[in-house]
Amino acid sequence: MQKTIKLLKKNNELRVIEEALDIYLEIPHIAYAEVKKKDGGKALLFTNAVDKQNNKTFDEPVLMNIFGSYKRCELLFGRSIESVADEITKLLHMKPPAKFMEKVSMARELFTLKDIFPKRLKGEGVCQKIKYLDGDIDLSKLPVLTTWEQDGGPFITMGQVYTQSLDGDMVNLGMYRLQVYDKNHLGMHWQIHKDSSHFFDQYQKAGKKMPVSIAIGGDPLYTWCATAPLPYGVNELLMYGLITKNPAKLVKSLTTPLYIPEDVDYVIEGWVDTNEMKIEGPFGDHTGYYTLAEPYPVMEVSAITTKKEPVFLATVVGKPPLEDKYMGWATGKIFFPLLKTTAPDLVDYHMPENAGFHNLILAKMQPHYKGHAKQFMHAFWGAGQMSFVKHAIFLDEKAPKLENYGALTSYILDRFTPQCLFITEGILDALDHSSPESLVGGKLGIDMTAAHKVEAPQLLGxxxxxxxxxxxxxxxxxxxxxxxxxxxxxxxxxxxxxxxxxxxxxxxxxxxxxxxxxxxxxxxxxxxxxxxxxxxxxxxxxxxxxxxxxxxxxxxxxxxxxxxxxNFSREWPDDVECTPSVIASLKERGLFDLDTKLIEKYQI
Ligand SMILES: Cc1cc2nc3c(=O)[nH]c(=O)nc-3n(C[C@H](O)[C@H](O)[C@H](O)COP(=O)(O)O)c2cc1C
Structure with missing residues (x-):
C-alpha cells in the first residue's frame, strides 16, 4: 500500500487529509462524496483516523477510492484494461503454429504463462512482521469503518478472503464484507452463490471447522482479483499472474493452512465453526439500499499479523456512482472474451453504472436466426454471476455504441413494441430486495434485434x-x-x-x-x-x-x-442516505465540498 500511495502521489491522484476524522460515518461520508466528483475525484489518504465514541486514535492511515477513476484503475493494473482483454482473447484463440516463426512467437507467449501460477515461499512474509496472538487479538485496534447510520456495526469492506475446499485441492480468493462483532469475531458475508459458501457447505457436511485467512492491502490487484467472477475452482490469483506477469508470492498463515500474498498489509486468520450462524447486517450496499439482517457464518480470529507500517484499505458502497463502478468496468472488459465463448456472436456488452450492474445489461450481437436473442438471454441467465442480471436488452450490430445512451435509447424506443418483451424467472443476486421471495425472481429480456414498425402517439404537454x-x-x-x-x-x-x-x-x-x-x-x-x-x-x-x-x-x-x-410480505429496506448532521459538521470544518448540483443529482 505504501508503494501504491507513492504511485498515486506521483500521478497527482491522491489527496491527503490530515484532520482528525471519525471512523464512524465521517471518513466514509467524505469518501462517498469524493468519488462522485468529475472523473472520480482523487484517492484519499486519511492520516488521522479516530474512534470518537471509544476515545481512540489509530497509528495507521486509511486509504480509499484507489480504483475510483478509469485513470487510477489502469494505473493500478500497470497496463491498459483493453490490453488484458486482448491477451485473454489471444489465449482463447491460439491455433497450432504453421510456420517456424509462428512457433517461436507462440513459444515465447507460452513461456510467459509460467509466471501466472502463484509461488509458495518458505518462511514468513513482511505481512507477518507484527503478530497478535491469543489475548493480544483485538479487531478494534484496526480503523474499521461504519459507513451508514443503519449499518449493524463496523465492516471490513476490502478484505481478500482466502479459503480452500475440504480436501485442500481448490483454493479461492473472494471479496466479501466482514462485520466486526467484537474483538475476535467476524461475520462472513459470502452469499449462497459464491465459491466460499460452497466450500463452507463441504466443511459443514463433514462436521469440521473451516479455516479462513483474510488479507487487507498489498498490491491493489489482489483486491480486484478477489472481486473477479472466475468459475468455481479457479484460483483468482492466476489472474494476478496473467495481468502482472509476476507470480503472486505466498506465505503460509500462522494459524491456518491457507497461503496469503506475502506483501499484504494485514492478515486476519481464523476458523469458522460451521454449526454457528449469527445475524449479519444490516449494511448499506451496492444496490444503494440496506441489505437486511440475515444469518451468516462467524469466524473466530486466531491471529492478526501486519506489516511494520500497515495502511488500512477500505471502500464505500451505496448509490451510484462509486468506486465499484470502475472496478466493474475493468471486470466487464476483461471478462468479455470469456463470455464470448458461451455467446460467440456477442459484439459488445455494457452495464450502465446507474443500474447497479446486474439490474440492467445492454448487449449487442449479430443475430443469425429467429430466436437468437432469446438464446443469448438464456445463456446469460445461466452463466456464472451473469445469471444475476435482472433486465437485459439485446440489440443488433447496427445499433449505436452502447455507451451513447441518447442515441441508443432513441434506437430502442423507435423500434419497440410489447412483442419485444420476454419475461421469465431465474436466480437473483442475494442483495435483491424487490422480488416476492429472496434469491429467485422475474427476469426481463428485451429483444431489439428486429425492427418493428410503430406509429408515434399524439403527444400532449x-x-x-x-x-x-x-x-x-x-x-x-x-x-x-x-x-x-x-x-x-x-x-x-x-x-x-x-x-x-x-x-x-x-x-x-x-x-x-x-x-x-x-x-x-x-x-x-x-x-x-x-x-x-x-x-x-x-x-x-x-x-x-x-x-x-x-x-x-x-x-x-x-x-x-x-x-x-x-401482497409483498418481505421487509422493504430503506435506501442509504448520508447523515445530515455529519455532512453539516464536515461542511463547517471545510471538509465537505461536493457541488450542490451533484448532491441533488446523486441524491446523497
Ligand atoms: C466492494 C465489493 C464488496 C462486495 N461484497 C460482497 C459480499 O459482501 N458478499 C458477496 O458474496 N460478494 C460480495 N462482492 C462480490 C464478490 O466479490 C464477487 O462476486 C466475487 O466474484 C466473489 O468471488 P467468488 O466467486 O470466488 O466467491 C463484493 C464486491 C465488491 C466490489
Whole structure:
C-alpha cells in the first residue's frame, strides 16, 4: 500500500487529509462524496483516523477510492484494461503454429504463462512482521469503518478472503464484507452463490471447522482479483499472474493452512465453526439500499499479523456512482472474451453504472436466426454471476455504441413494441430486495434485434397530460415525459401510492393515444426530472413478473416501493442516505465540498 500511495502521489491522484476524522460515518461520508466528483475525484489518504465514541486514535492511515477513476484503475493494473482483454482473447484463440516463426512467437507467449501460477515461499512474509496472538487479538485496534447510520456495526469492506475446499485441492480468493462483532469475531458475508459458501457447505457436511485467512492491502490487484467472477475452482490469483506477469508470492498463515500474498498489509486468520450462524447486517450496499439482517457464518480470529507500517484499505458502497463502478468496468472488459465463448456472436456488452450492474445489461450481437436473442438471454441467465442480471436488452450490430445512451435509447424506443418483451424467472443476486421471495425472481429480456414498425402517439404537454392523468388517478403528483421525439416516449408519473399500481395502469388505458411507456414511482424521494436516479430506482425496485403490465401498445412499469398493497410480505429496506448532521459538521470544518448540483443529482 505504501508503494501504491507513492504511485498515486506521483500521478497527482491522491489527496491527503490530515484532520482528525471519525471512523464512524465521517471518513466514509467524505469518501462517498469524493468519488462522485468529475472523473472520480482523487484517492484519499486519511492520516488521522479516530474512534470518537471509544476515545481512540489509530497509528495507521486509511486509504480509499484507489480504483475510483478509469485513470487510477489502469494505473493500478500497470497496463491498459483493453490490453488484458486482448491477451485473454489471444489465449482463447491460439491455433497450432504453421510456420517456424509462428512457433517461436507462440513459444515465447507460452513461456510467459509460467509466471501466472502463484509461488509458495518458505518462511514468513513482511505481512507477518507484527503478530497478535491469543489475548493480544483485538479487531478494534484496526480503523474499521461504519459507513451508514443503519449499518449493524463496523465492516471490513476490502478484505481478500482466502479459503480452500475440504480436501485442500481448490483454493479461492473472494471479496466479501466482514462485520466486526467484537474483538475476535467476524461475520462472513459470502452469499449462497459464491465459491466460499460452497466450500463452507463441504466443511459443514463433514462436521469440521473451516479455516479462513483474510488479507487487507498489498498490491491493489489482489483486491480486484478477489472481486473477479472466475468459475468455481479457479484460483483468482492466476489472474494476478496473467495481468502482472509476476507470480503472486505466498506465505503460509500462522494459524491456518491457507497461503496469503506475502506483501499484504494485514492478515486476519481464523476458523469458522460451521454449526454457528449469527445475524449479519444490516449494511448499506451496492444496490444503494440496506441489505437486511440475515444469518451468516462467524469466524473466530486466531491471529492478526501486519506489516511494520500497515495502511488500512477500505471502500464505500451505496448509490451510484462509486468506486465499484470502475472496478466493474475493468471486470466487464476483461471478462468479455470469456463470455464470448458461451455467446460467440456477442459484439459488445455494457452495464450502465446507474443500474447497479446486474439490474440492467445492454448487449449487442449479430443475430443469425429467429430466436437468437432469446438464446443469448438464456445463456446469460445461466452463466456464472451473469445469471444475476435482472433486465437485459439485446440489440443488433447496427445499433449505436452502447455507451451513447441518447442515441441508443432513441434506437430502442423507435423500434419497440410489447412483442419485444420476454419475461421469465431465474436466480437473483442475494442483495435483491424487490422480488416476492429472496434469491429467485422475474427476469426481463428485451429483444431489439428486429425492427418493428410503430406509429408515434399524439403527444400532449407535461402539464396538460398530468391534468388528464389526475382525473383518472387522483394519487398522481408529478409527471415528466422523456424522449418525446421517439415513437415510444417514456412518461414517468409519481404517485402517493394508495393502490396496487396495476389499478393505476388500468385506469390510464383510456389515455393510450397519448402514452406508450409509463413508469410509476413513489412521490417520496423521487425526482421525476432526474433520469439518472430514476433508472437506479426503477431497475432496483421492479420484479418483471409482477411489475410489467401491457395493454395494446401501452406498457406499464411499477417502480414503486412494495408493501401489503402488492401482497409483498418481505421487509422493504430503506435506501442509504448520508447523515445530515455529519455532512453539516464536515461542511463547517471545510471538509465537505461536493457541488450542490451533484448532491441533488446523486441524491446523497
Ligand atoms: C466492494 C465489493 C464488496 C462486495 N461484497 C460482497 C459480499 O459482501 N458478499 C458477496 O458474496 N460478494 C460480495 N462482492 C462480490 C464478490 O466479490 C464477487 O462476486 C466475487 O466474484 C466473489 O468471488 P467468488 O466467486 O470466488 O466467491 C463484493 C464486491 C465488491 C466490489
Amino acid at each position: 407535461d402539464e396538460e397530460l398530468l391534468a388528464e392523468v389526475k382525473e383518472l388517478i387522483p394519487d398522481a403528483v408529478e409527471l415528466a415525459q422523456f424522449m418525446r421525439r421517439c415513437k415510444n416516449p417514456i412518461t414517468v408519473i409519481s404517485v402517493k401510492k394508495q393502490k396496487n399500481v396495476k389499478e393505476y395502469f388500468d385506469a390510464l388505458v383510456t389515455l393510450s393515444t397519448h402514452i406508450r411507456i409509463v413508469v410509476f414511482v413513489d412521490e417520496a424521494k423521487n425526482d421525476v426530472h432526474n433520469p439518472y436516479m430514476l433508472l437506479w430506482r426503477v431497475t432496483n425496485n421492479m420484479d418483471a413478473q409482477r411489475d410489467i403490465f401491457v395493454s395494446g401498445l401501452m406498457v406499464g412499469i411499477d417502480g414503486t416501493n412494495k408493501n401489503q398493497l402488492d
